[in-house]
Amino acid sequence: MNDLIKGIVINSIEYKENDAIITILTNEFGKVALYVKGYKKITSKNVYATQLFDYSNFLFDYKPDKSIQILKSANLIKQFSDIKTDYEKISIASVICEIANAVEEDIYKLVFETLKKLDDSDQIYLVLNVFLVTMLNILGIAPFVDGCVNCGRTNDIESISTIEGGFLCCYCNREFNEETFDVEILRNFRIINKASFDVFDKLIPLKLNDFKITNILILILINFSGINLKSYKNLINLNK
Numbered sequence: 046m047n048d049l050i051k052g053i054v055i056n057s058i059e060y061k062e063n064d065a066i067i068t069i070l071t072n073e074f075g076k077v078a079l080y081v082k083g084y085k086k087i088t089s090k091n092v093y094a095t096q097l098f099d100y101s102n103f104l105f106d107y108k109p110d111k112s113i114q115i116l117k118s119a120n121l122i123k124q125f126s127d128i129k130t131d132y133e134k135i136s137i138a139s140v141i142c143e144i145a146n147a148v149e150e151d152i153y154k155l156v157f158e159t160l161k162k163l164d165d166s167d168q169i170y171l172v173l174n175v176f177l178v179t180m181l182n183i184l185g186i187a188p189f190v191d192g193c194v195n196c197g198r199t200n201d202i203e204s205i206s207t208i209e210g211g212f213l214c215c216y217c218n219r220e221f222n223e224e225t226f227d228v229e230i231l232r233n234f235r236i237i238n239k240a241s242f243d244v245f246d247k248l249i250p251l252k253l254n255d256f257k258i259t260n261i262l263i264l265i266l267i268n269f270s271g272i273n274l275k276s277y278k279n280l281i282n283l284n285k
């Protein structure tokens with residue numbers, strides 16, 4: 046049976062001289078590895094639909110017992126053209142796709158919505174921050190932001206621990222010695238942790254487009270999920 050499935054290319058590994066194994070994220074089957082013959086040949090009709098971040102229709106005969114499916118053909122539905130032409134957006138999309146490739150949860154709709162927002166928006170770190178918070182909630186490792194993660198106190202908060210996973214009060218932080226943050230960052234970190242794409246437009250004026258917040262969320266993700274996020278190095282370099 047031929048399956049025509051919509052998917053987003055989240056990873057590609059070149060194979061032999063001209064071929065590649067790409068991973069697509071789909072609604073129907075989750076992640077699917079596809080063998081793409083002639084991936085690098087400019088004459089191949091599939092070349093414009095199988096590149097990283099492409100959103101395409103993929104035709105293949107899905108065999109659940111096989112770890113890699115053979116791609117018959119692919120047709121581009123939508124290219125996130127703003128992402129493809131902006132190095133900082135590419136770096137953010139790479140982080141999103143690397144996370145998507147590392148987890149088994151059903152996040153097809155979330156990844157699609159995130160890439161669409163990233164393509165359209167100037168507030169690129171706000172987009173990434175909302176994605177990260179949603180991901181932390183899905184994975185059950187969201188930080189505690191309703192008080193000190195160590196003692197529960199709701200006042201005298203001065204730090205965010207990426208190891209304990211939440212706010213720290215000034216008394217507990219004598220023991221942990223984490224970096225202290227000003228009130229604005231602490232307040233914004235709490236707001237972003239309650240946010241979702243459903244209220245994205247309301248977040249735009251709130252100064253949440255902040256790499257400092259991104260950095261804390263990513264460190265929590267890495268520490269609590271164990272994902273080794275190689276693509277994050279590019280973002281750190283861009284924000285030095």
Ligand SMILES: [Zn+2]
Pocket residue numbers: 193194195196197198213214215216217218
């Ligand atoms: Zn405390």
